[in-house]
Amino acid sequence: MLRHYRAIHENKEGHGGGPAKARPTRKQDLDEALVNLIVKDTQSFSVVEDVRFRAFVALLDPNYVIPTRQAVKAMVDAKYVLERNKAIADMQKVAAVSLTSDMWTSINMDAYLAVTCHFVDDNTCLNSVLLGVQQFPHTHTAENLARVKASLMEEWGITDKVTSL
Structure with a gap:
């Protein structure tokens, strides 16, 4: 009871x-x-x-x-x-972010790309957020990689926070 x-x-x-x-x-x-x-x-x-x-x-x-x-x-x-939504809000508070990409091919020869965003918050703590994993119909070409990265940056609202050297 x-x-x-x-x-x-x-x-x-x-x-x-x-x-x-x-x-x-x-x-x-x-x-x-x-x-x-x-x-x-x-x-x-x-x-x-x-x-x-x-x-x-x-x-x-x-x-x-x-x-x-x-x-x-x-x-x-x-x-x-x-x-x-919490990650997007956290990323809006920072001045710049860094992106990394991991690419691999499955045993079936399917091409994949994972894009991760890294940033430092107000507490100087490094945060990482997986923005997405994309399967490619073909291979890892520079054009495909650039297209996916641009799409993910737009989707997450961080286009203005990524700079190229």
Whole structure:
């Protein structure tokens, strides 16, 4: 009963009989931890449908209802938008940024390009943001690289912060 009270009623009533505080519920905390597991450990959305994963979670917390694959995808998308907007706001505060590119070819001969932006914030802390990964239909030519970089700089609003020597 105590678990039920804490999970359901305590959040509605708040502590001390006053209005409820805007603090995350246990479900929200677990959902966020699940999103972090999927994003940071590059897990598939389908992990939530795995029988052994579900059994493990049920053993840890029988009251937790694992979100569907579609719900997890929506949560990951929402987290991406939030983090992307925060990164864009951070980049707008700095005078200049530096871009790096990583190129590789898969075993199937598909060409890829990843562009990362680096900048120093007000606290002299180096930040890095992956602007995007692009698959090329052909090869890594200078024209293709320049086109992708220009497109990403425009999309992230940093065109005026990148200078060439």
